[in-house]
Amino acid sequence: MLIVNLAILIPFIIAAFIPFVHKKITRIHIGWIVLFVPLLLFILLASFIPSISDGQTFAYTIPWIPSAGINFTTYLDGLSLIFGLLITGVGALVVVYSIYYLSSKESLTHFYIYLLLFMGAMLGVVLSDNIMILYVFWELTSISSFLLIAFWYHRKRSREGAQKSLLITVAGGFAMLVGFIMMTVMTNTFSVREMIGAAGEVSDHTLFLPALLLILLGAFTKSVQFPFHIWLPDAMEAPTPISAYLHSATMVKAGIYLVARFTPVFGGDTTWFWLVTGIGLLTLFWGAFNAIRQTDLKALLAYSTISQLGMIMSMFGMGSAALHNGYSPDSVVYTQATFAALFHLVNHSTFKGALFMVVGIIDHEVGTRDIRKLSGLITLMPISFTIMAIGSFSMAGLPPFNGFLSKEMFFTAALDTGALSIFSLDTLGATLPVIAWTASVLTFVYCMILVFKTFFGPYREEKLERPAHEPPVGMIVPPAILSFFVIAIFFFPNILGNHLLRPAINGIFPTFAAAGESLGRSISQWHGFNTELYMTIAIVILGTILFLTLRYWAGIYHLFPEKLSFNALYDFSLEQLETRSNSVTKSYMTGFLRDYFVYIFLLFIGLTGGAMIFTGAFDFDISGNAPIATYEWVLVIIMFSAGIAIPFAKSRLTAVLLYGVIGYLVAIFFVLMRAPDLALTQIVIETVTTVLFLVAYYFLPEWGKENTPKRTKVTNLIISLSVGAIFIVVALAVQNGRLFESISSFYENAYELAGGRNIVNTILGDFRALDTMLEVVVLLIAGLGVYAFIKLKYGKGNQNLEDK
Structure with missing residues (x-):
């Protein structure tokens, strides 16, 4: 349907009009105008829920470059619908939040333009069926997020954080593009749907593994998987509305979407399983481990986001095992890991968006996010505390919050996958539930830090910039709405499961769905006293002990010196790259125009002359050429004499006039060769150039005595003669060395082909x-x-x- 294409374009169109609207409307906050965009798009996408639930999909194509197979094709199914609803729904709440968060003195026009550009780009990523269009939007998310992260560009750390995110994500995007091209070579199509349909035919292709690795590289860099996670904490320098939008619900989940979308192609492969599952679990653990050591609330949430994204990624990896050896009714049970990943994807957007907004409220109202200065806020900010507790306890996996349900399903997936007899899981499988449980213990600890160290204890107003108090109602409503869904999903999970999660998992496993299998599961709050529940009880007990004894074991972090971290490696690499590049640049950027011409001409001589020698193109025959008339010899001799005389001219005026003689004689040759249009162009250009030379030389100092060394003159002479000789030989060789039929005959039909006589x-x-x-x-x-x-x-x- 065309309306899906328009859903992508609407944010870009509105963004183009914001500067004009902002100037005309001064009494109304521009954010209220912008709010209509995500609200309208959310309602539009929500209207597809009944049809998508019934198994329908929608596709529409707008031709762009049909000869190359590149068209603006959109595809709406259960998977893209979930992401589209998150992008627009959370986007609407973020816009409301930003109206009260950002000061009217900020450049609101730029903020909302960047925000809409990012929203449109994310919708383009999840709704595009053509991988080239998907890639364009993918990189546009990196560019727009760069602008958003650097919104407070007067801060050095904001600029550095934006630069780091851009470098890492764009580099991953380039790798992904190469992987996409390989996929196109293997499947002979740019359509993601057609690639999925050809999945069984490409698994033995020599490009299959390289394409898999490159596409995962793009997904890992965007979704902050280890070791590419280092850009996200620095991106927290952005305003909190941006952090709540980009880094909890949208941009960082683009890589998750890519993995989910290409699971039907690569799922079941050993490399895909272990990379997605293993890197996901490693990211889950490393993010949770580092979150505990943070003293800044947003930094803690950044590492918790890294950890939670690793958890989601690992579940997609576990679920891909269902595709091992193709479709089998017995393997359908292993799709539950993917169902859990989709469930936690939604849950994470709700509780993490609420948490980011509450942290922004604390920073906005008391002037600091430093945990060491915060305590005792519960009596002065009870509503903020309630939302923080709901979000934190959900992230910790406690009932009655939605995070508990998806966390239990995560444990089930880890236990079931670890018991498989494929992918060497019979020996390594036991590590999956162990890592999952250990990371969950650490998750519980940092969630307790968020709640108890911020809101409990003595209130220390002297350490705050401003007295603590609740924010305006407009700022508290968006996180309150998200926290409402945190609880509502716990009590009514199957509304989400039946209408969104099941259609989405059908899109990830189309072969199973086509076979009539009922994918997904009924979500319930109680499963009896099973292993997963015992794991949760143990998490609460051990996590509480670790939280209460944190000061005794926190010294373990000193075993990881900052100078050996990935951040230090990034900074060192960037510093060395800048230093080395400056050294190389200074070695050839001498400031003398002559040196630059020497480089150019030597490169031309080496490449062109070397290529002609290597290919034997020096062979030519001029015996068949037309005879040269006497007047043509005269013109050539005059041009030759003028050219020889220029280096020996005693004044600039003489040199310029001699230069002009050569140019005008070339125009005469055009006339003799019956090319009046070229002759006219040559005369105009030559006249303008000569005049400009004379005007420029008028302001230059007097022409003093030349002190050029004899060696330099000889070098100049050799280079000049070599370049001239190469040009002559190339012209003669081209004339007699045609390997293909001339294309001039094609352009002679210009009137028929293009409607032009010229x-x-x-x-x-x-x-x-x-x-x-x-x-x-x-x-x-x-x-x-x-x-x-x-x-x-x-x-x-x-x-x-x-x-x-």
Whole structure:
């Protein structure tokens, strides 16, 4: 349906009008205008829930480059619908939250433009069926998130965090693009659906494993999997509405979506299983371990996000085992891990979005996020405490919150997968539930830190910038709505399961769904006294002990020195890259124009001359050429004499005039060769160039005595003669060495093909339309840049870009 395509484009269209609307409407906060976009899109996508629940899917194609198989094709199924609802639903709440969070003195126009660009890009990622279009939106999420993270660009750490996120995610995106191209080579299609349909035919292809690794690299970098997780904590320098949106519900889940979407293609492969499951579990543990040591609330939430995303990723990996050896009714049971991953995906967006907003409230109202300064806020901020407790206890996996249900399902998946006899799980499988349980204990500890160290204990107002108090109602409503869903999903989980989760898992396992299998499961709050419940009880007991004795064992973190961390490795690599690149740049950027010409000409001589020698292209025959008339010899001799005379000219005026003689004689040759349009162009360009030379030389100092060493002159002479000789030989060789039929006959049909009688114009305007359009875009960007510099006004806050 066309309406799905429009859902992607609407945020971009509205973003283009925001600057004009903001100028016209001053009495209403621009955020209220922007709010209509995610609300409208959420209602639009929600209207598809009944149809999607009945097993329908929707696709629509707008031709773009049909000759290359690249079209703007959207595909809406259960999987993309879940992500679309999260993007728009949480996006609407974030917009409301931002209206009260951000000061009116902020550049709200830029903020909402960036936010809408990101929203549209994320919708493009999850709704695109063409992988090239998906990639375009994928990188656009990186660019827009860079702008959002660097929103407070006057802060050095904000700029550095934005740079780190951009470098890591874009690098992963490039790897993913190569993987996409390999997939296209294997399947001969750009359509994700058609790739899934050809899954059984590509598993033995030589490009299968490289494509798998490259696509996972893109997914891991975007979804902050170990060791690419280092960009997320630094991205917390962004305003809290951005953190609540990008880093809990949307951007970091783009990689999760990619893994889920390509599970039908790569699922069942040993490498895919162990990479997705193993990296996911490692990320789960490492994120939880590092969250405990944080003293900043947003940093703690950042590492908790890393950990929770690792948990979701590992469940998708476990669920992929169901595809081992293709479809089998006995393997359907292992799809429950994927069902649990989808369930926790939704749960995480609810409780983590609420937690980020509450942390933003604390920072906004008391002026600090430092846990060491915060305590005793429960009496002054009871509503914030309630929301924080609901979100934290859900993340810890306690009832009666939705996180408890998906965490129990996670334990079930780890136990069932660990008992399989494939993928060497008969020996390594026991580690899966052990790592899952250990990480969950650490999760419980940092969740208790969030609640008890922030809200309990003595109230210390002297350590706060402002007295603690509840925020405006508009700021508390969005996290309250999310916390409501945290509880509501616990009591009514099957509403979500039947209408969203089941259709989504059918999209991940289309072969099973086509066989009539009933995927998913009925979600219940009580399963009796089983292993999973005992694991939860043990988590609560051990987690409580560890929390109460935290000061006694926290010294373990000193065993991991900061200088050996991945952050230190990133900083060192970036510093060395900058230092080495500066050294290399300074070695050839001498500041002398002659040196730059020498580099260019030597490269030309080496590549062109070397290629001609290697291919034997020096062979040519001029015996069949037309005879050269006397007047042509005269013109050549005059041009030759003028060229020889230029280096020996005693004044700039003489050199410029001799240069002009050569140019005008070339125009005469065009006339003799019956090319009047080229002759006219040559005369105009030559006239303008000569005048500009004269004007420029007028402002230069007097031409003094030349002190060029003899060695330099000899070098210049050799290079000049070599370049000239290469050009002559190339011209002669090309004339007699045609390997293919000339394409000139094609352009001679310009009138029939393009409707133009002037061949040159049709080549530039029609046959080279895309190239010309890109050239115009470059000029447009340059013009905008010049205009921006002309209009740029520095305020007091912009004069110093370093932290105070």
